[in-house]
Amino acid sequence: MGQLIDVNAPLEQEGTRAVVRNWLKKLGESVNSGDPLVELETDKVTQEVAAPADGVLAEILMENGDSATPGAILGRIEGAEPRPRQAAVSATASTETSSGTEDERHFSPAVRHAAQTYGLDPTTIAGTGRDGRVTRADMDRAFAAKSARRTPEPALPDGAGTTTPSRRVAHSDMRTAIAAHMQQSMATAPHVTAVFEADFSAVMRHRNEHKARFAAEGVNLTYTAYVVSASVAAMRAVPEVNSRWHDDALEIFEDVNIGIGTALGEKGLIVPVVHRAQHLSLSEIAGKLQDLTARARANALEPADVKGGTFTISNHGVSGSLLAAPVIINQPQSAILGVGKLEKRVVVREVDGVDTIQIRPMAYVSLTIDHRSLDAHQTNSWLTHFVQALESWSG
Known part of the structure; x- marks a missing residue:
């Protein structure tokens, strides 16, 4: 197995908070040093984090929607003797629960926070992330769809008051x-x-x-x-x-x-x-x-x-x-x-x-x-x- 090399968020970032926006490479995909690897977004700018070395993208530790503090490890590249793509995918799959359903502890912090805030079970939501993983964006969309389906409560009798129909739109990062x-x-x-x-x-x-x-x-x-x-x-x-x-x-x-x-x-x-x-x-x-x-x-x-x-x-x-x-x-x-x-x-x-x-x-x-x-x-x-x-x- 080759050496694992950390992919870090920049130590200096402009803005109050950086969020992982999009991985530009897939697990097991070969990368060259300097290749754009992942996009981070702050309230001021979107920037690309480049691959620090040649190799294979071996681990993704932060999914789309996760907050990334300066210097945080976003993922890892396997350097010398890169393992084949199938091995990387299999290794990822093996981290899922043996029953074939994704255990809660394998959801990202952003997904777990959304689950608690929205009252949604992430295991019931179809994921659009790598290998079908549920992302924060998936949670936001599911909550927005659930809110849109809600019917307004009936008006109170004798003009005592009404319930105003509304919908919730999840905040962007x-x-x-x-x-x-x-x-x-x-x-x-x-x-x-x-x-x-x-x-x-x-x-x-x-x-x-x-x-x-x-x-x-x-x-x-x-x-x-x-x-x-x-x-x-x-x-x-x-x-x-x-x-x-x-x-x-x-x-x-x-x-x-x-x-x-x-x-x-x-x-x-x-x-x-x-x-x-x-x-x-x-x-x-x-x-x-x-x-x-x-x-x-x-x-x-x-x-x-x-x-x-x-x-x-x-x-x-x-x-x-x-x-x-x-x-x-x-x-x-x-x-x-x-x-x-x-x-x-x-x-x-x-x-x-x-x-x-x-x-x-x-x-x-x-x-x-x-x-x-x-x-x-x-x-x-x-x-x-x-x-x-x-x-x-x-x-």
């Missing part, structure tokens, strides 16, 4: 991870939000004048690019916002690495990062945003694309929201910018000493801070410089 991250942030940081209003007239003029030239170069000039650039300008004036709280000190970052909340439809959202934005022109920022957004929605981001953020922008206005508060801080950062819907509003502007009523493209912008790191004067100063950068945009 990404949604569960996002929920945990949001809850942890609210429990960790005292959130305070300040709201300003920004006039986008200057930005709109500049964009209308230059978007055709950018498009000819293959770059989509979005309003978000201006928001990122204005954030960099505000960071130069109030660098404490670009920071992280520690019990003994405030860590202020030299690089402005700005994460952009990107919606993935029903799946949730992800935050790809524009690294070292302080060194980028408007054109370079727009190009990076275009690339990151496209790859995020194609599930093609690399782990490095979501690492190292020091500040985050939530452009919630793209879905119609005028104001969201508080926008929850992306821990362990100290602040997050919220940008509401850009719309025409009636405003009062002084012209030659006379108040006039004008129609301007306006948006509410908010900065939610970790009050351990920042106070009101820093928050308001940052927003003042941010709004000034937008309203005085000249290229």
